[in-house]
Amino acid sequence: MATESPDQIPVEALQSVSLSNSQPQDEPSSSSNPVNELSLEEKYQIVRSVGEECIQEDELRNLLEKKPEPVCYDGFEPSGRMHIAQGVLKAISVNKLTTAGCRVKIWVADWFAQLNNKMGGDLKKIETVGRYFIEIWKAVGMDQGGGKVEFLWSSKEINSRAHEYWPIVMDIARRNKLPRIIRCSQIMGRSDQDELTAAQILYPCMQCADIFFLKADICQLGMDQRKVNVLAREYCDDIKRKNKPIILSHHMLPGLQQGQEKMSKSDPSSAIYMEDDEAEVNLKIKKAYCPPKIVEGNPCLEYVKYLVFPWFKEFVVERNPENGGNKIFKSFEDLVADYDSGELHPADLKPALSKALNKILEPVREHFRKDSNAKELLKRVKAYRVTK
Template structure:
């Protein structure tokens, strides 16, 4: 086994977490409150580099530098619809990003968007099912190693109800200041198209998501590129109301689906994604069937999985193969990995085998948690019975 996949003590790699800025184990109890954390000891420039590494795009970089220079504990936000089993991008990718941001001194607020999932007809609009899925998702993040010391999970339905006098006037003001066409252009945030026959609730959704940013007092919107339009709406709203400090947008790249032509993974298509509790054999089967054209990196999901999931987790991507096929090699940069793949020095079969090994090591603690914890096991069994609705 390559050294990158061993624990510091040489023990079982399945129980290992990357140290430093990777996935450290947490000691905070799971809950919806704020957790105490020690002050960040990094310099402003180190904090900037760490935060900036999370995003494929940052709007605007000078604003991020200024924020980190003047605010020791910025607030980052992401919202998620509890809509089914968690795939690896949301599970591992989000944990990596959150751990970087909290290591940089940020507090991360997760908006558990149960009302939003209901508006978007997830779980057939059944709020109790949606809330059950929300609890399952928090269990996944806890078991994969997200550091919860600076993390808050906030229920949208509970928080909005408790502060309705703040929330709804804000939503209405955003709606009043924007045309219907501008709001409809944000439909991508719900996994919809502008040409879809949208329900009235889905027209309201973008105005509410825009309001969330200000309601949660977020300094940084740390969501995927698919949420960019509504984050830009929030910045436009600041211009409209002459608010000087705008929310900074730090958008991570989307992980594509495993099959050809899939720009993103789909929970309704189990073959398009690896889920956080998939068995070792399911991971192997899905990656074996995945689209991986030789000497092509553009649109190749296996290359994306390597540099967005496995490489940042292990601080490298290790390939094991016989000497006659090139011997063992560990890649530490995306550029190095892509160069070998483009030249043919790295074969698709070797790439896939390394992905299978690395991903199965990452997911093993999650499998163990849902197998050995009776409450977590019951929660997963319940979620698996739910029908995923679009």
């Protein structure tokens, strides 16, 4: 399937994406370019840029043409401290979607975390982690003005509309064989070879039902959630439903060490947390895998591509005159060309990356230093033991 890189999107189509006060001062705010001034093609390019993969692109274009405010669904298990992919990447994605006119429903999957035995299955701890997550997104600049972003707690919503929810879950379970459901175990961070509990068999049926329960037009989750989203489209075939949810799967940022396909909360060296202090960020990036002239599988370059460029629209490298002097990269392709040739060395790339990430994270640190509620939530979350 043809995919389009975020770097190929017309600049004018992305100018209205507002992020945070760590942006350059001349960055336009979302109010300077209302949604109704965007063409269909601009809306499509913005929304499409969120996904590494889209199933199906023609359906997405048709949806944006016919529906002024499509509903995007995203969800998360409150399962420990938040890393930078969950925090910054999600804020970037949500702000793009709302800029293009979408409504975003973020599912705080507390019951799902309990089913998956996160926080030892303690629902009170899970709720605390969920509240901490929401505080981070507010602090990092997720645009919640105008009511286009909604946080919904799964336990509360399901209980209040149980008569709608459980019949969908039961029908999905009835129409699928057990091996098909087990193949979806990746969505829980499990393998189909793992010894799964009965709760973890129920989980994919419920997550599939969420899509219909929330009346989602677009499933905007990570590539690791792809299988259950495909299950939802297959279910539409089973029930002869014409309008299938569009799957917009975002890229999964790797861990900082060699060969780590995704960040792991249980391995602090693999991830930068949203409230890590400046020295911690510097140390983690300094120790990160970043071989000279190697682009493929280089986590530092991925962070620049998916976090720094979307945020600042450029990447600034400061270095001594004898090492080539300062340079401002305006595109990821230019950066890759310099790195691949050896013109840009890891010893210059890493400090520049650390500086950019620290600039993004500073408002979050400030919030957790000054806001008493946020400070207390972080204290509690740090004290919890993360369970697989």
